[in-house]
Amino acid sequence: xxxxxRDRIAARVARDIPEGAYVNLGIGLPTRVANYLPKDREVIxxxxxxxxxxxxxxxxxxxxxxxxxxxxxxxxxxxGGAFFHHADSxxxxxxxxxxxxxxxxxxxxxxxxxxNWHTGEPDAIPAVGGAMDLVSGAKQVFVMMEHVTKKGxxxxxxxxTYPLTGLRCVSRIYxxxxxxxxxxxxxxxxxxxxxxxxFAQLQQLTAAPLRPPASA
Amino acid sequence: xxxxxRDRIAARVARDIPEGAYVNLGIGLPTRVANYLPKDREVIxxxxxxxxxxxxxxxxxxxxxxxxxxxxxxxxxxxGGAFFHHADSxxxxxxxxxxxxxxxxxxxxxxxxxxNWHTGEPDAIPAVGGAMDLVSGAKQVFVMMEHVTKKGxxxxxxxxTYPLTGLRCVSRIYxxxxxxxxxxxxxxxxxxxxxxxxFAQLQQLTAAPLRPPASA
Amino acid sequence: MIDxxxxxxxxxxxxxxxxxTILVGGFGNVGVPFALIDALIAQGAKDLTVxxxxxxxxxxxxxxxxxxxxxxxxxxxxxxxxxxWHFDRAYRAGEIELELVPQGTLAERIRAGGAGIGAFYxxxxxxxxxxxxxxxxxxxxxxxxxxYPIRGDYALVAADRADRWGNLTYRKTARNFGPIMATAxxxxxxxxxxxxxxxxxxxxxxxxxxxxxxxxxxxxxxxAA
Amino acid sequence: MIDxxxxxxxxxxxxxxxxxTILVGGFGNVGVPFALIDALIAQGAKDLTVxxxxxxxxxxxxxxxxxxxxxxxxxxxxxxxxxxWHFDRAYRAGEIELELVPQGTLAERIRAGGAGIGAFYxxxxxxxxxxxxxxxxxxxxxxxxxxYPIRGDYALVAADRADRWGNLTYRKTARNFGPIMATAxxxxxxxxxxxxxxxxxxxxxxxxxxxxxxxxxxxxxxxAA
Numbered sequence: 001x002x003x004x005x006r007d008r009i010a011a012r013v014a015r016d017i018p019e020g021a022y023v024n025l026g027i028g029l030p031t032r033v034a035n036y037l038p039k040d041r042e043v044i045x046x047x048x049x050x051x052x053x054x055x056x057x058x059x060x061x062x063x064x065x066x067x068x069x070x071x072x073x074x075x076x077x078x079x080g081g082a083f084f085h086h087a088d089s090x091x092x093x094x095x096x097x098x099x100x101x102x103x104x105x106x107x108x109x110x111x112x113x114x115x116n117w118h119t120g121e122p123d124a125i126p127a128v129g130g131a132m133d134l135v136s137g138a139k140q141v142f143v144m145m146e147h148v149t150k151k152g153x154x155x156x157x158x159x160x161t162y163p164l165t166g167l168r169c170v171s172r173i174y175x176x177x178x179x180x181x182x183x184x185x186x187x188x189x190x191x192x193x194x195x196x197x198x199f200a201q202l203q204q205l206t207a208a209p210l211r212p213p214a215s216a
Numbered sequence: 217x218x219x220x221x222r223d224r225i226a227a228r229v230a231r232d233i234p235e236g237a238y239v240n241l242g243i244g245l246p247t248r249v250a251n252y253l254p255k256d257r258e259v260i261x262x263x264x265x266x267x268x269x270x271x272x273x274x275x276x277x278x279x280x281x282x283x284x285x286x287x288x289x290x291x292x293x294x295x296g297g298a299f300f301h302h303a304d305s306x307x308x309x310x311x312x313x314x315x316x317x318x319x320x321x322x323x324x325x326x327x328x329x330x331x332n333w334h335t336g337e338p339d340a341i342p343a344v345g346g347a348m349d350l351v352s353g354a355k356q357v358f359v360m361m362e363h364v365t366k367k368g369x370x371x372x373x374x375x376x377t378y379p380l381t382g383l384r385c386v387s388r389i390y391x392x393x394x395x396x397x398x399x400x401x402x403x404x405x406x407x408x409x410x411x412x413x414x415f416a417q418l419q420q421l422t423a424a425p426l427r428p429p430a431s432a
Numbered sequence: 433m434i435d436x437x438x439x440x441x442x443x444x445x446x447x448x449x450x451x452x453t454i455l456v457g458g459f460g461n462v463g464v465p466f467a468l469i470d471a472l473i474a475q476g477a478k479d480l481t482v483x484x485x486x487x488x489x490x491x492x493x494x495x496x497x498x499x500x501x502x503x504x505x506x507x508x509x510x511x512x513x514x515x516x517w518h519f520d521r522a523y524r525a526g527e528i529e530l531e532l533v534p535q536g537t538l539a540e541r542i543r544a545g546g547a548g549i550g551a552f553y554x555x556x557x558x559x560x561x562x563x564x565x566x567x568x569x570x571x572x573x574x575x576x577x578x579x580y581p582i583r584g585d586y587a588l589v590a591a592d593r594a595d596r597w598g599n600l601t602y603r604k605t606a607r608n609f610g611p612i613m614a615t616a617x618x619x620x621x622x623x624x625x626x627x628x629x630x631x632x633x634x635x636x637x638x639x640x641x642x643x644x645x646x647x648x649x650x651x652x653x654x655x656a657a
Numbered sequence: 658m659i660d661x662x663x664x665x666x667x668x669x670x671x672x673x674x675x676x677x678t679i680l681v682g683g684f685g686n687v688g689v690p691f692a693l694i695d696a697l698i699a700q701g702a703k704d705l706t707v708x709x710x711x712x713x714x715x716x717x718x719x720x721x722x723x724x725x726x727x728x729x730x731x732x733x734x735x736x737x738x739x740x741x742w743h744f745d746r747a748y749r750a751g752e753i754e755l756e757l758v759p760q761g762t763l764a765e766r767i768r769a770g771g772a773g774i775g776a777f778y779x780x781x782x783x784x785x786x787x788x789x790x791x792x793x794x795x796x797x798x799x800x801x802x803x804x805y806p807i808r809g810d811y812a813l814v815a816a817d818r819a820d821r822w823g824n825l826t827y828r829k830t831a832r833n834f835g836p837i838m839a840t841a842x843x844x845x846x847x848x849x850x851x852x853x854x855x856x857x858x859x860x861x862x863x864x865x866x867x868x869x870x871x872x873x874x875x876x877x878x879x880x881a882a
Contacts, residue, residue, distance in 0.1 A: 046643070047830075050684075064829065068830055072686075077829075079631025080596075082642075083827075083830065085833065085836040085864075087764045091543075095547045125737040125745055129760050130761060136780045136782075164785045166782075235659065258658055258659045260868070263605075280604065284462050293604075302612060308868055310540075310555065341511060344509055348556050349535060352556050353555070379561045382557075549765070550778035569775070572775075576775035
């Protein structure tokens with residue numbers, strides 16, 4: 001069994017982002033999706049700190065100290081980009097204008113609940129940023145994560161045990177093992193992406209019932 | 217007894233507008249106040265259709281079809297002016313950022329209620345515009361009107377009989393006869409402006425109790 | 433390649449269905465998308481709900497749409513004007529329903545529609561006839577009225593410049609309701625004076641980012657005929 | 658003549674009282690009014706409530722204000738960062754109270770504060786720990802949380818250009834919270850890179866109209882020391 005590495009998960013997510021989509025890539029792993037968007041496909045990247053039209057990272061030495069993304073990394077702006085303030089930026093998010101947001105997660109439930117902001121440890125200092133706005137506002141929420149934790153515990157569960165970020169909001173889950181749709185009647189495997197992994201094995205690594213891919 | 221004409225009422229209002237004030241002049245009579253602001257006093261005029269820094273009327277032939285005031289008359293913009301959209305414009309009004317608005321009225325009550333948008337006639341087609349926003353949002357609401365109707369009925373009353381525009385919002389009333397403050401304990405005459413008019417005569421033309429000016 | 437520019441107002445409005453809610457920019461005759469309204473009249477959709485500041489002036493724009501008997505209902509702040517005769521007639525004849533909304537509440541409800549706000553409390557109109565029957569609440573030392581968002585199927589706006597991504601700038605007080613209406617409709621159509629290459633609009637000066645715009649059409653005529 | 662330009666950050670903040678609520682612009686280190694925060698530290702006001710997206714980075718800005726033990730309470734969306742050691746220490750020591758607010762709700766509450774909205778319903782955070790104890794309401798087919806406005810005694814913002822009336826422009830993503838915070842405080846102070854003559858800012862490009870700004874101060878240094 002050969003799970004995808006993180007870059008290949010990012011590439012798999014990128015495949016599903018259509019021309020013309022307005023997309024918010026969450027901080028951390030999801031930002032890698034940008035690297036795999038085909039150059040001839042126009043996808044417009046939004047960042048909650050007030051920018052549409054994020055471009056690639058600037059060359060070293062060419063950073064503009066006033067131009068960063070939500071992960072606080074230096075970025076560039078493509079022609080056709082725009083700047084705006086935070087209330088306008090979150091009006092885009094909350095108002096349902098972002099087609100797709102891609103986020104990491106600690107857990108996703110079979111109902112599409114997501115937990116990705118707080119480990120629940122009592123002494124942890126919490127921080128939420130824009131995650132709750134994004135999951136409740138984007139038209140589609142893609143989660144991108146490893147299928148199980150480092151300890152081997154399933155991250156796709158019947159009910160989240162970590163504090164929730166949002167309820168019934170995840171559309172699709174991309175892991176190192178599979179692509180899974182969240183539908184009103186439960187979880188549907190769209191594709192098994194780990195070479196040599198059977199549906200039964202995938203189900204064993206998942207703490208919520210899965211339906212097999214149509215082709216299986 | 218010599219009441220002020222409309223231009224002299226406008227001039228009297230203008231006298232009370234201090235340097236640096238952000239002012240909204242209601243459509244109709246109040247727009248005349250602008251003509252009496254001293255040239256060396258910087259007062260910034262707001263119009264609810266998205267402009268700060270209204271200047272004088274343009275010369276004939278020099279009108280810009282995209283530059284009008286709330287009364288839909290061509291205007292100019294002074295250096296330092298700014299354009300913005302309607303939600304931002306009313307954020308200024310509702311958020312308490314306009315120092316003074318000057319409006320006409322059918323009636324003002326001793327509590328500072330104002331009626332200025334609807335005659336109450338059953339077959340009248342109503343129109344409200346920004347009046348309700350202005351009276352509830354501006355820091356000070358100045359009313360500018362004739363003291364009595366054409367039929368001689370008092371317009372300053374105990375309770376408005378016309379449909380209200382707003383409750384307890386008028387700060388000061390400027391008429392052709394007097395300047396009157398609305399205070400928590402009632403109406404205080406600041407100044408009798410009609411030459412040869414006594415306080416007793418003023419009271420007779422007013423359907424709510426007045427207190428005499430401090431100097432009287 | 434994203435290209436939101438369509439060849440004509442007719443093409444931009446071909447899919448408007450009967451009964452649609454249309455947000456129409458403009459204040460008086462300034463910033464009114466006249467070419468789009470003319471195309472809407474030609475297109476024939478009826479039983480429309482129109483959301484706009486005014487109910488039309490003279491014989492053009494929304495007035496012409498009302499005269500063509502396409503408007504079932506209008507939501508606006510200032511219908512009665514010296515030259516609103518088409519609205520006045522339709523209203524008196526009981527052909528058109530009017531929802532009168534204070535101008536700032538109209539703007540805020542449209543903004544709320546675009547920003548995903550479920551409802552909001554405004555002090556405007558508290559204690560007046562326009563708040564009758566509405567939920568109120570005392571917050572701190574003020575009384576407020578609960579107001580709900582407005583969204584449209586289409587927003588028709590008149591902008592100055594656009595690029596093929598739909599980024600817009602406006603001109604002077606023609607900006608008025610355009611930027612907020614553009615956020616609050618399923619399909620926003622902008623008529624513009626000029627289509628410029630992508631990147632020609634300074635990213636600091638974009639007023640309506642293209643995310644809010646579905647279709648752009650260049651028109652020669654900017655003002656009423 | 659209106660002239661909102663003051664000679665120094667110290668002069669701009671001389672009247673800040675103990676216990677004041679200060680809205681501070683910035684996202685990470687971008688758009689943070691470092692010179693104003695330094696002046697606030699020198700000024701000495703304590704028991705402050707700070708409203709900002711983050712709780713400071715490294716040893717500068719809000720982090721330095723916290724290190725100087727001036728902050729009693731912070732309202733923010735993202736306090737915990739790799740370099741938020743001053744906040745982390747103060748928080749663990751129980752010296753600072755934290756109100757954690759989702760970023761979009763924080764922005765909208767500040768905007769509501771500036772726009773005179775009494776409260777609003779947002780879908781964000783419904784069903785989560787951050788909505789616990791808050792009033793909720795079902796509107797249409799969605800659930801919403803009731804949120805109240807945020808206002809400040811002072812707003813400290815970092816803008817790019819200003820004129821003597823206080824009109825402001827910003828630079829790139831340094832715009833972030835500046836424009837909304839400027840609307841929501843009794844006294845808004847802008848540190849700017851450049852003061853230009855009245856009329857030099859195109860009226861179409863003004864981002865914060867001067868009506869929202871009380872004091873402007875030009876500073877040489879734009880970034881953290």
